[in-house]
Amino acid sequence: MTFLENAGWMTFFVLFVCAMIVLYLARKPAHRAIRGLLDGLYIATRFVARSLANTATKMHARNREVLLHLGREQSERELRKEFHEISSFVQRDLGGYPKLQQNIREEINLIQADYEASQHTATELPDWTQAVESVAKLKTSNSEANTRLLEQIHSTAEIQHRENLKAYRETNSKRNTVLQKVLPHWRKLSFSIDDTGRRLSDIVERSKKIDKQMERFNDIQTGSERAEHMLRSSAITQFLISALVITIAIGGAFFNFHLIALPMSEMVGSAQRIGGAKVSDLAALVIICMEISAGIFLLESLRITKLFPLIGSMDDRTRRTIMIASASVLLTLASTESALAFMRDQIANDLAALRASLAGPSSFAEAEVHTGINHWIPLAANMVLGFVLPLALTMIAIPLEYLLQSGRTVLGSVVASLIGLLAIAVRVFASLLRQMGHVLTSFYDLLIAGPLFIESLVLKSRSSHSDDVQEELPWDDVEPTEPMSTGAKK
Amino acid sequence: MNTIKRFIAVLGVLTCINACSTDDNPKYANGYYLLLDTSGTYTKELDKAKQVINYILAMMEPGDVFAVARIDSASFSEKDIISKLTLDARPSVAITQKQNFASNIEAFIAEVKSSDYTDISGGLLQGVEYLREARVGSRTILIYSDLKEDLPKGYVRDVKPELEGFTVKALNVTKLRADNQNPRSYLDRVADWQSLVITGGGNWILINDLDKPDALL
Numbered sequence: 001m002t003f004l005e006n007a008g009w010m011t012f013f014v015l016f017v018c019a020m021i022v023l024y025l026a027r028k029p030a031h032r033a034i035r036g037l038l039d040g041l042y043i044a045t046r047f048v049a050r051s052l053a054n055t056a057t058k059m060h061a062r063n064r065e066v067l068l069h070l071g072r073e074q075s076e077r078e079l080r081k082e083f084h085e086i087s088s089f090v091q092r093d094l095g096g097y098p099k100l101q102q103n104i105r106e107e108i109n110l111i112q113a114d115y116e117a118s119q120h121t122a123t124e125l126p127d128w129t130q131a132v133e134s135v136a137k138l139k140t141s142n143s144e145a146n147t148r149l150l151e152q153i154h155s156t157a158e159i160q161h162r163e164n165l166k167a168y169r170e171t172n173s174k175r176n177t178v179l180q181k182v183l184p185h186w187r188k189l190s191f192s193i194d195d196t197g198r199r200l201s202d203i204v205e206r207s208k209k210i211d212k213q214m215e216r217f218n219d220i221q222t223g224s225e226r227a228e229h230m231l232r233s234s235a236i237t238q239f240l241i242s243a244l245v246i247t248i249a250i251g252g253a254f255f256n257f258h259l260i261a262l263p264m265s266e267m268v269g270s271a272q273r274i275g276g277a278k279v280s281d282l283a284a285l286v287i288i289c290m291e292i293s294a295g296i297f298l299l300e301s302l303r304i305t306k307l308f309p310l311i312g313s314m315d316d317r318t319r320r321t322i323m324i325a326s327a328s329v330l331l332t333l334a335s336t337e338s339a340l341a342f343m344r345d346q347i348a349n350d351l352a353a354l355r356a357s358l359a360g361p362s363s364f365a366e367a368e369v370h371t372g373i374n375h376w377i378p379l380a381a382n383m384v385l386g387f388v389l390p391l392a393l394t395m396i397a398i399p400l401e402y403l404l405q406s407g408r409t410v411l412g413s414v415v416a417s418l419i420g421l422l423a424i425a426v427r428v429f430a431s432l433l434r435q436m437g438h439v440l441t442s443f444y445d446l447l448i449a450g451p452l453f454i455e456s457l458v459l460k461s462r463s464s465h466s467d468d469v470q471e472e473l474p475w476d477d478v479e480p481t482e483p484m485s486t487g488a489k490k
Numbered sequence: 491m492n493t494i495k496r497f498i499a500v501l502g503v504l505t506c507i508n509a510c511s512t513d514d515n516p517k518y519a520n521g522y523y524l525l526l527d528t529s530g531t532y533t534k535e536l537d538k539a540k541q542v543i544n545y546i547l548a549m550m551e552p553g554d555v556f557a558v559a560r561i562d563s564a565s566f567s568e569k570d571i572i573s574k575l576t577l578d579a580r581p582s583v584a585i586t587q588k589q590n591f592a593s594n595i596e597a598f599i600a601e602v603k604s605s606d607y608t609d610i611s612g613g614l615l616q617g618v619e620y621l622r623e624a625r626v627g628s629r630t631i632l633i634y635s636d637l638k639e640d641l642p643k644g645y646v647r648d649v650k651p652e653l654e655g656f657t658v659k660a661l662n663v664t665k666l667r668a669d670n671q672n673p674r675s676y677l678d679r680v681a682d683w684q685s686l687v688i689t690g691g692g693n694w695i696l697i698n699d700l701d702k703p704d705a706l707l
Contacts, residue, residue, distance in 0.1 A: 262581065269579030271553035273518055347581050354585050358544035358592060 023444070024451040031441050038437035045430035052423035059416035067409045068223055071231040075217040082210050086203070093199050100192060107189045114182040118175040232413070235406040242402035249396045253288055256337070256389045259382065260284045263343035288393070291333050295394020298326035305401045334390040341386030345379045519553040520707075521626030522546055523617035526572075527561045527635030529608040535662060536599045538700060539634045542661060543595050547588045549707055552579045555624040558595060559613055561635060562605035563642050566612030571620070572598045608640045610683075611647035614658070618651050629656045632706070636664045637679050653692025658683075659706070660696045 023030070131153065219227035264287075265280035272279040300311040301323035311322060445452060524546070526539055543558060550556060557574035559565070573594040577584045614631065621629040637660060641647060660683065669676035680696060687694040697705050 265552065266580050266582060269552070270581075271519070271577075271579035276518070350582065350585050354588055355548050357589070358548050 020448050020451060024448045027444070027448065030444055034440045034444070035437055038433050038440070042430050042433045042437075045426055045433060049423050049426040049430060052419055052426060056416050056420035056423055059412060059419065063409055063412040063416060064223075064228060066412065067228065067231050067235065068220055070235075070405060070409065071220045071227065072217070075213065075220055079210070079213050079217060082206065082213060086206050086210070089203070089206070097196075100196065104189060104192055107185045107192075111182050111185050111189070114178050114185070118178040118182075232409070235409045238402050239406035239410040242399040242406065245399035246396065246403055249393060249399070252389060253292075253393060255385075256288055256393065257281075257284050259344060259386055259389070260287060260337055260340045262347055263340040266343060266347060287333060287337070288390075291330060291337075291390040291393055292396055294326045294330040294333065295390075296397040296400075297322060298330060298394060299397040301326060305397045307397065307401050307404070330390065330394060334387045337386040337390055338383045339386075341382035342379065345382050349375075517627040519555060519624075519626045520551070521555040521621045521624045521629045522550075522557070522632065522707075523621055523630070524556075524558045524632045524634060525561050525565070525610070525613040525617060526558060527608060527610070527633075528602055529561065529605045529640065531604075532636055532664070533602055533604050535634070535664065536602060538662060540595060540599055542632070542634065542700060542706060544592060545706060547592060550577050550584075550588070552577050552581070552584055555621070555626050556591070557617075557620055558598075559616060560598075560602075560605075561608055561610055561613045561633075563607035563609060564612060564645065565609040566616050568616070570613065570616065574620075576624075607642045608635070608638060609642075609645065609647070610635055610637065610639045611641075611649075611651075612645075615647075615649065615651055618653065618656065621656070630659060630707075631656060632659045632661055634661045636666060637683050638666060650686070651690050653687055653690035656687075656690075656692040658687045658692050658694055660694075661698075661706075662700055663696060663698055 216227070216230075220231070261281050261284040264284045265278070268280050268283050270278045270280040274282060296305070296307060297311070299305045300308050301319045303312050303319075306312055311319065314322070524539075524543065526536060528536070546556060554577045555575070556577075557571050559571045562570060573591050575587050575591050578587060610633065614633070617631040621631070639647075660680070663680060665673075665676055669679075684694045684696075695705075699705075
């Protein structure tokens with residue numbers, strides 16, 4: 001500024017003209033330098049963008065593989081479970097089918113026998129009817145004798161009729177009794193048939209379910225878009241739910257930590273520190289970690305989770321040993337925590353009494369009055385929580401397994417998408433660099449617009465003398481796009 | 491053989507853990523040294539000092555060090571320490587220690603007699619020495635006094651205390667009758683002590699409102 005003020009406008013003008021001449025003379029090398037520099041940057045950034053895009057594509061492919069692999073494993077597991085269930089169902093229920101068939105046959109035979117026993121046999125006509133006809137046809141004058149004879153026959157017929165009626169009623173009664181005996185057999189038969197039908201319909205339902213799972217499994221096996229989409233959305237849902245449950249569990253662990261940190265200081269002391277953390281706090285943390293570990297081993301040995309496939313594949317005896325050991329450790333730690341919770345309550349009461357006594361005699365008396373009534377409620381709550389919380393924390397293994405499984409694909413997808421976005425951003429930046437080359441060369445020409453105008457006038461005057469010379473504007477001879485486009489093609 | 495190897499490995503891990511930890515971990519412990527002025531009419535203010543002491547006791551953590559000393563005619567002496575404690579790591583023991591400490595202080599305040607002179611510098615030097623020996627992480631000297639020093643004849647206190655790493659808090663610096671007549675004397679008195687502490691490399695804090703106990707620690 002001082003230099004410009006001292007030099008004056010004339011000097012500034014001379015310098016400006018000189019600079020313009022120098023810039024005009026150095027125009028082509030300057031253009032080449034600008035283009036070379038920006039072309040280099042453009043190519044480099046394009047290379048980075050391509051690399052990032054390739055990485056994103058590879059990550060997407062890898063994520064897809066992992067996703068399908070996990071989905072295949074899960075589908076296989078579900079199918080295996082279904083087949084196992086249907087197998088046990090067939091063995092348990094339909095395995096007794098021959099016996100059932102035998103029962104039905106026996107029931108039918110019994111019903112048939114009873115039915116036959118209950119059949120009505122028509123009584124034959126009595127022989128005396130023919131005798132009556134013969135007496136009636138007798139041509140005799142002694143009608144009295146006939147009448148007596150007929151009356152005798154009538155009375156005999158009456159007696160026989162009553163006997164027959166009685167016999168008929170007895171037979172009917174017996175038949176009814178037999179038919180009544182048939183009724184339970186019918187019911188049994190009906191129940192057996194209904195039961196068989198119900199079981200068969202269960203099998204049909206299960207087979208439909210298996211069909212659906214087989215279809216899903218085939219979709220995953222072929223790697224279809226539908227299966228991938230389904231698995232991805234399922235993985236995201238699982239990830240979010242398990243993350244939520246883990247967060248809640250961490251809250252529980254934090255609460256548990258505070259429940260036992262103070263009494264732990266009574267056991268191991270709180271003055272000693274390791275790396276800035278109190279030993280008592282670390283001991284409390286170790287206990288909580290041990291509880292979680294025991295819970296994980298317990299669920300592993302029960303084959304509920306598969307964080308350690310080795311445990312699941314052990315023989316039943318070893319697995320049962322691990323299960324019993326884990327459960328024992330867990331119960332011991334839970335009982336210890338309950339005792340610590342009791343101790344915590346005692347210490348907290350002592351501290352409250354101390355603070356009250358330090359605050360003054362009136363506050364101390366007030367504190368005494370307050371602690372007398374509801375003392376057992378927080379104590380019992382602390383002890384129950386101390387016992388229950390470690391057991392509840394064991395369930396953390398299930399969401400943890402889901403989180404680890406789904407987290408791999410979800411986080412992988414997120415990272416791949418971010419890399420893809422970064423590739424796009426770098427590519428846009430490369431395009432901007434390319435345009436920057438044009439802008440800079442144009443700006444350079446703008447600075448030396450005067451000499452370029454003179455040059456164009458000279459060229460025009462030359463072209464008017466010679467028809468062979470083609471009219472050419474000074475800024476048209478600069479072709480910045482050529483190397484840029486070459487770079488772009490590269 | 492494998493069992494022996496395992497035992498050695500476990501022993502090694504335990505040794506490492508033990509090496510990481512120390513018995514007292516002084517760098518995390520806090521040290522407090524409270525000087526109580528027992529000269530002249532200031533003894534009337536000692537009831538309020540009891541509240542300060544109780545507050546400090548209530549807020550102390552295991553491993554912390556606390557000593558209360560009197561400022562009398564010749565305070566550069568261990569005999570002037572009324573009560574001192576290093577808080578035990580176990581809360582139950584620490585509670586008992588605090589109760590005993592509070593009882594000692596109460597007994598002292600009930601029986602205290604005014605001293606003829608006021609040797610604040612001697613008490614400050616004694617406090618510096620005590621907290622240095624205690625090897626604590628943070629060192630705080632609390633001076634409960636009107637900061638008016640009055641040395642007996644023959645006592646020399648021209649030693650500049652080295653207060654690097656110390657925080658000196660002047661509590662309840664009451665105004666004397668002469669201060670009311672000429673506030674300059676009060677301001678100069680406080681400024682002189684502040685200068686002494688800052689020159690020695692320490693931090694200076696003046697707290698006259700004891701109703702805000704949070705500022706004490």
